[in-house]
Amino acid sequence: MAKKKKIGSYPNAMIVMSLTAALFLIGFCGLLVIQSKKLVSVIRQNIEVRVFLDKEGTKSAQDSILNVIQGKPFVLSSTEVKPITFVSKEEAAKEFIEGTKEDFATFLGENPLRDSYRVKINDDYFEEAKLQQIKKELEQIGGVYEVVYQEDLADNINRNVTKIYTVLASFALVMLIIIVLLVNNTIKLAIYSQRFLIRSMQLVGATNGFIQKPYVIRGAIQGLVGGLLAALMLLGLQQLAVRNVEGLAMLQEYNKIILLVISVLSLGVLIGVTSTYQSLARYLRMALDDLY
Template identity: 80%
Template sequence: MPKKKKIGSYPNTMIVISLTAALFLIGFCGLLVIQSKKLVSIIRENIEVRIFVDKEVNKAGQDSILSLIQAKPYVLVSAEVQPITFVSKEEAAKEFIQGTKEDFVAFLGENPLRDSYRVRIQEDYFEEAKLQLIKKDLEKIKGVYEVVYQENLADNINRNVTKIYIVLASFALIMLIIIVLLINNTIKLAIYSQRFLIRSMQLVGATNGFIQKPFVMRGAIQGLIGGILAGVLLIVLQQVAVRNVEGLAMLQEYNRLVILVAIVLILGVLIGVSSTYQSLSRYLRMALDDLY
């Protein structure tokens, strides 16, 4: 015979599943924000400022210019990428010919291009006004002919990034409100099944704090379990995505993923405790006739 459900039994499994799904969605939004921020950082750090050198500058002069560039505080410091790259006029000509499929050197009889340095700038300086100051500062170096970069690109990227963050933040906030309301209603239904047990405890003289304690503890445990399950799902999803999507590994920041999972755990406990406490308080104040 199938096991009969006891009257007034508490739907623990349903609450944990609901909390897990809700916390997973919140965590997924957080994961998107983290990876979007990393992607933007990579894009910003790959924007280059090109420093063209005077034609009469010799090797010693080029080394002097390089030393002065390296000393600048706005030059990217990274162990993963080369912040400063020297491009000879011959290499520049090859790149131009490969891109345009036209041998301008043969047509002109000479190579009019200049030796140059390609410099990557720190993310903190990725603003049009700051890039203009960098341009002026670099052009003061003796032997530098011209400094160029894609003007207005920084402001355009920053504007688009701000829009993306606003959309993601709005979506996450809406999801959080909806999820909290749904979880709150789920726990209300669960507490509703315990309303007569709560009344019986009141009738034998139990205080509100004594009645609330086991329910609130149960809510905290449910929230913690839901948070753990949601965190595990997030990690599994992230690992599957990294293994199957080429180039996604470079967007991963595992220290921030750990912080995100910790936030999901804390949020799960807070939602479980607050929703349980709020729903329970209602039945503690309810008159006997209203229980029916």
């Protein structure tokens, strides 16, 4: 004999599972955005402006140029990487030979390369127009022979980054709308099973606030539990990826991941409370004949 459903029973597990799936997908989009932003930042930090010095420059002149460059606002301020690196002409020749497998000194008889400073730039200045201004500003320093960087690279990176963010933002927005609608419908179905219980409470004189309070609290708890489960799944997936994908560890920004987890929890509570409140309001206003 089939087990009968109790009057007023509430499908808590179904709601929590729906919220967990919804919040996990939203959180996953947020995790992708965090990782992609850090990846772009790492790429930018590895792009350098090269400041070539005059050949006849002395050590004191090089130190003076270094002091001037260090005072510029566009120089990367970071403790993770060295913002300015001095490369002697001998080191530059060694790099060139290793890269091309050709020893130019054998037929030139001398090293034509120059000492240089390799300068990393702050993200705020990573635009073609600003890089051109940096180039002009550095070339005006006494003892600087030439300033070069990979032109048009900044614009190409910025265009691609904008496309990536647009796609991710659009996907997250569409998913958020779809997921909120699905979760809202799930909670509406759950409240629907309670409609006669709600009406019975009204008939014995219970106020709307008294009726709503336990349901709204339950909705908040369901949202919190769904958020916790989604957060645990996200953190588990993130740790699994870090352990199995080489180089992914350097892209982790745990302060932002913590904020993402807090956002997922808050969103879960918000969706649970809002959807429950809206669904209850409908049945509290409904006429008796409409309940059947």
